[in-house]
Amino acid sequence: MKPTDAVRDFTRLQRDLWCREYLTSILDFDGETVAPENGAAARAEAMGVLSEEHHRLLTSQSAQDLVAELTKQQEAGALDDTTAAELRVFARDQREALAIPTDEVAAWSRLTSEANAVWHKAKLANDWASFEPYVDRIVETLKRHASYLDANRDPYDVWLDQYERGMDAASYDAFFNQVRSTVVPLVHEIGAIPTKRPAFLDACVPEAAQMGIARDLLALEGLDPAGCALACVEHPFSDGFAPGDVRVTTHIYEQDVLSNVFTILHEGGHASYEQNVDSAYDYTCLAHGTSMGIHESQSRFFENYVGRSRAFMEPLLSILCAHAPEAYEGVDAGTLYRAANIAAPGLIRMDADELTYPLHIMLRYDIERMLFSSEATARDIPGLWAKLSRDYLGLEVPDDARGCLQDTHWSGGSFGYFPSYALGSAYGAQFLAAMRGDGVDFEGACAAGDLAPIAAWLRDKIWRWGRGKDAQELIAGACGAPFDATYYCTYLDTKFRELYGL
Known part of the structure; x- marks a missing residue:
């Protein structure tokens, strides 16, 4: 295969994978912000299907063959620095994905989506007992997946390393x-x-005023309001969806405006990172x-x-x-x-x-x-x-x-x-x-x-x-x-x- 053909196919494959990740992010954000409670089961099913599709694409024989071909071309010095970096990270992602069966990836997505919906209700109701079985199921699943990734390591070390390479x-x-x-x-x-x-x-600052404070702080951090959505949730988070699209969330306590201030500065830091990745990495495995x-x-x-x-x-x-x-x-x-x-x-x-x-x-x-x-x-x-x-x-x-x-x-x-x-x-x-x-x-x-x-x-x-x-x-x-x-x-x-x- 010509180097240009392999790189073209690699670019297309990464874009296809990115599309599944994008759709999953939208579903996740929707579930945390505006989706009705009764839609949780359907959302979990959709996210399970998307995660299964993503896993199949990433681990397909054609994707493995493409990595093998690009590795040969890299060894021959035929890849530019950006493509070489993409290949290094993609190949690692692929190796780790191959360790876990596709059906377990889909089941994991459904489990965590369902668990998140249960957690929301459990927190509001102060009901640990309803959430407790999910924690056991999640931990047991993670132990099993850790053994797939590296049977010789302590399972917790495997996951510490996933979040921060080299740490245990x-x-x-x-x-x-x-x-x-x-x-x-x-x-x-x-x-x-x-x-x-x-x-x-402890002064009361109404929600409308606090949202104004939030928008001003995000602008001060350099985030363009045309590319940054702001919403309220139970547990604040942020996500970089795509070029020109980051989502920031906060939780308003009317008697504690500084909680909102520091939440926004925190989540805005995440969003700034996501929005300032080199545009050459758009729609690739390097884009986060x-x-x-x-x-x-x-x-x-x-x-x-x-x-x-x-x-x-x-x-x-x-x-x-x-x-x-x-x-x-x-x-x-x-x-x-x-x-x-x-x-x-x-x-x-x-x-x-x-x-x-x-x-x-x-x-x-x-x-x-x-x-x-x-x-x-x-x-x-x-x-x-x-x-x-x-x-x-x-x-x-x-x-x-x-x-x-x-x-x-x-x-x-x-x-x-x-x-x-x-x-x-x-x-x-x-x-x-x-x-x-x-x-x-x-x-x-x-x-x-x-x-x-x-x-x-x-x-x-x-x-x-x-x-x-x-x-x-x-x-x-x-x-x-x-x-x-x-x-x-x-x-x-x-x-x-x-x-x-x-």
């Missing part, structure tokens, strides 16, 4: 131990200092973020390093005053900075401050490890959650809705995902140091409410590469050195000691 439980244990040694003493020191919660944090650790580094960079910085308080205050003047016109930037950075253990991960946030991740990580080692089953989770909340956060859990039902991830089968949130937070500290080292005036950009210089650095070093580079290659290229959690620990220690005068 031993790597995360070392990372969490380092972070814990910084965070726990600080939390204890700060806990001994009386902290008064400013009244404006490379890993969940890198993705969460971008979301949490905008949420925390930008959004909770002292320099950003004036632009943020300006937006708040424009939409909620009765609550924020008498607030100064210094007061807002201290309020936005109150460090105190809370029950809800998504609303946690920067300092206590990794403790929420360690709690979930510990439970996931016990589930995958068969030390626990879903029935044990509420009790484990209560115990670990006392151990890590010093808090009693009043109900499962504010405990083990608060996150949607397990309903979608995303075991092994949670640790990437903490890892991504740590990546961000190293990116910030590298950005400053490259001459970016980070504080100046934040203070001006003009994040273009920050976005330009991230676009060049991270976003444009899509899946073309794995996480550790991206970090080394952006920072000139491998990942080092010391940057994160130093950042947290310096920031919170200064804030609390320690």
Whole structure:
């Protein structure tokens, strides 16, 4: 086969696969936002059919033959860099897909779609018992699939590696131990200092005003409203559907506007990453973020390093005053900075401050490890959650809705995902140091409410590469050195000691 013919067929195959992924994303978004409750079963069936089609296309003999042909051409030096990168990632995706039977892929899609619908109702009703059987079924399925992918590895290690290549439980244990040694003493020191919660944090800001705040923040992050849809959901998320089409969601609490502020900055970071992948990768296997650790580094960079910085308080205050003047016109930037950075253990991960946030991740990580080692089953989770909340956060859990039902991830089968949130937070500290080292005036950009210089650095070093580079290659290229959690620990220690005068 001529190189041009093989590349043409490869391009067409990737576009066909992308179309199935696009349709699945639409169904998923619809289910989370506007679809009626009674449509869940039909949606699960449609998503199962699409996932089966996708799997058959990816693993077909003709697709395998095409990869083999392109591999020969690459060895002969006949492929350009972009096609070679596509081939590397596509071949890995294909190898992993071949390990799992097509009928199990379709069954998995139906299971997680059904589980997600049950989770939504269970959370609202504080009904762990209705969701419990799905957790057991999902974990058992993931164990079996892990054995297909690599029978010689611990099943939880297999899934940790899927979300962040090269990571396993031993790597995360070392990372969490380092972070814990910084965070726990600080939390204890700060806990001994009386902290008064400013009244404006609990001021009622109606949904319409909060949606205006959300739109202004997304625009400030550089997202074009013509290419970015905004919706309200039970558990916020974002998704990059296609070129010129990202979806961002939030959850409005009228008595907690800052929850919406930091949710939007977080989800906008995800959306910015997806919308700034090199257009040469459109409709290919490279057209998304490379890993969940890198993705969460971008979301949490905008949420925390930008959004909770002292320099950003004036632009943020300006937006708040424009939409909620009765609550924020008498607030100064210094007061807002201290309020936005109150460090105190809370029950809800998504609303946690920067300092206590990794403790929420360690709690979930510990439970996931016990589930995958068969030390626990879903029935044990509420009790484990209560115990670990006392151990890590010093808090009693009043109900499962504010405990083990608060996150949607397990309903979608995303075991092994949670640790990437903490890892991504740590990546961000190293990116910030590298950005400053490259001459970016980070504080100046934040203070001006003009994040273009920050976005330009991230676009060049991270976003444009899509899946073309794995996480550790991206970090080394952006920072000139491998990942080092010391940057994160130093950042947290310096920031919170200064804030609390320690």
